[in-house]
Amino acid sequence: MGADGHIRGRTVQDEQDTKELLRRCARDVMDVAEGIREVSTRTSTALFAPALTASARRRPRTALAARWALLRALTNKDGLGGSAIRAPKGMGQVLGVAGEVLGRESLAALVAVTSLRLRIAAVLFDHPEFERDPGMRRLMAAVTADRDLEAVRALRALFRDQGAQRALSGLAPLMAELLAVRALLDEDPKNDEPGRPPAAGRGPSADPVYGISAAHLAGQDRGEGAAEAxxxxxQERQTVATEGSLLGFLRNIEVVSANGRILVQNVRGPDGVVRYVVQAPGTAPGRPRNDSPQDFAGAWRNLFLTDSPHTRSILLALADHGIPRGADxxxxxxxxxGVALMNLAQDEEFCRAYRVxxxxxxxxxxxxxxxxxxxxxxxxxxxQHDIVPVLAGRDAGSASDPHPNRYEVDYTGPTHEFPLCHMLREYIEHLRTVIPEARKNxxxxxxxxRGPVVRTQAYRLKDRAHPPEGYPFLTVPTTPLPTTTGPVDVPVRYYDSSAAHLxxxxxxxxxxxxxxxxxxxVPSRLGRRALALxxxxxxxxxxxxxYAEIALSVLVDDLWRPRxxxxxxxxxxxxxxxxxxxxxxSLAVSSxxxxxxxQQIWGQPAVRMAAEADLxxxxxxxTAPGLGLAVKGRLGRGLRCPEADWILYGRHGESTVRTLVRAHGRLRLHTGTGVRLHLDIAAAEPMAGQLRRLGIDAARPLFALSCPQFVFHRSAGAVLPR
Structure with missing residues (x-):
């Protein structure tokens, strides 16, 4: 047993030595690629130097021969390669693009790909299943050989045979290398720059597949940042940890992971000093959102830029929490x-304010x-199967050395499927059962x-500070008026309504x-007819x-001087x-x-009824079953109309009540031929009787006005002496 253990120990050590040797070779080869690239740059500079161009006019025979030799060195497949020309614009750029299109990769790119292949070989020591999987072998062979069509077919087959999540998680340990190889070998020379940082083991400066600027992608995340306590x-208060510990803090993060929140806790340490712990969850699920910086656009910006709405909103939350200057x-x-918090730790001003x-x-x-x-x-x-850490450009098999003063744990957990392997509850379970030593350290x-929590406060982060609801249209001064159900602020504001007027x-x-x-x-007349709505x-x-509302009204003239x-x-x-x-x-409302x-503020003869509306x-x-009334049909194509402000009249005792209504929305005019009013035989009074007396129960609307979504406010009713 001892001998077997010794042999197994030597075998493991040999594998570790082999992996380290491959990584060192990858670094050395990458240094060679960088050197060849510098030679290509200097040769390109000499080829297009103004002095050599001027010399070609004075001594065409010798100068042209020199330029021809430089051009052959840059473009010949046995030289620096067809795409090695590094001129910023003009004919040099055209020649460089032509070399890429003709399939003549630069020597620097080919050497860099060799470095990447050495790194892939090192990764395969930890993941031998890739070599046994025919789909993965086919994909890696196609990508590293620059066979685009074959690579697409291999990837499709991999997703179809094993499922998208399993295939994606399987690619995670090789993601940076495969994307960098693809960028260096494709026909677009603009992708060489994005491909170089991952090849050298550094974080990417742009998308390594398409060469999209990181600044352009980060620009999709806008806002000054805001935080609200x-x-x-x-249930959350019962779940949040009351003692400081790694697993306790991580469980807290899982508790506040919804709704774009973070948690700040005050912890009294063993020495009696109060210290502060900021706990931030990851990207919120779903599409990019404007209300929270914890979305994909925010994640991308945090990856490349230290300043973002996410970091600014966290700063506002800490300021609101009242953390004293110089606190731990x-x-x-x-x-x-984690990326957003690390960006804060990179900020010198933040580190002067607090001791991180x-x-x-x-x-x-x-x-x-x-x-x-x-x-x-x-x-x-x-x-290692979590794709998210791979976005930084270095994975488990990277050629980069870890930075000093760091504790890094890169493990292979039992969960391989993405996004399951990225979920925090999986990491918590793995820290408890798979890597307990890391948790202990x-x-x-x-x-x-490690002490009692003396204060816990959650903050909701936002991309920007939002104005008051309904701003600016509904931000009007209000006055409370008494009613039998309690005081009501007037004007009454409606933030989200739909309407149809027949x-x-x-x-x-x-x-x-x-x-x-x-x-x-008297009713307003159009010829011999009046208008009812x-x-x-x-x-x-x-x-x-x-609530839903159904109102029957008649247009009336001026109360004093009708014209x-x-x-x-x-x-x-x-x-x-x-x-x-x-x-x-008559008026029917559902609340x-x-x-x-x-009744009491606007002087309208309202009754309560049950109703459902979809407008x-x-x-x-x-439908209003209590009234025995239903309206169904389809409006025709509409024409845009001005804003639908109006005046409502009602009665309160012996006085007339005038109510002013201001609205803001897209009012449209339609023909009313497709809409029908259905009235039951036993429909409730008084509305049913009024509809019948006006002949509306059997008539088609003359026209219809609709506003699918609008806001408005109704003032308090003004009592008139008539």
Missing amino acids: VDLCD LALIGHGEG THVIAVGAPLDDKRPADPRTWVARITN VDEALAPY CFAVDAVAARGLLPDATWM LSLYEHRCSTIGP PYDIAADLLRRVDLRRTGRYIL EEARVVS MSRDLGV
């Missing part, structure tokens, strides 16, 4: 959160990032933070018969709650100067608060 729910700070993050003692990142790409304070202890824990380093030409005498018994209130509303968000056709002239006036308006004959406000498309659907 928020409370944890009861530990930064612990997962994925993108620890940065601990789990599943995060940190390779080329160094803290501004050399005393900061940095720990990095990664699963990090906890020892965190000894000053306009009917009705008999003027019938309309007059439904108005109050007063000689001064059946208005349908879906209020999804308002200051008196969500023929005054309604047409009134539309040209500002809404607060209008004399005409809509008198509400008690809306009924009380309508956000051209297909209208409103």
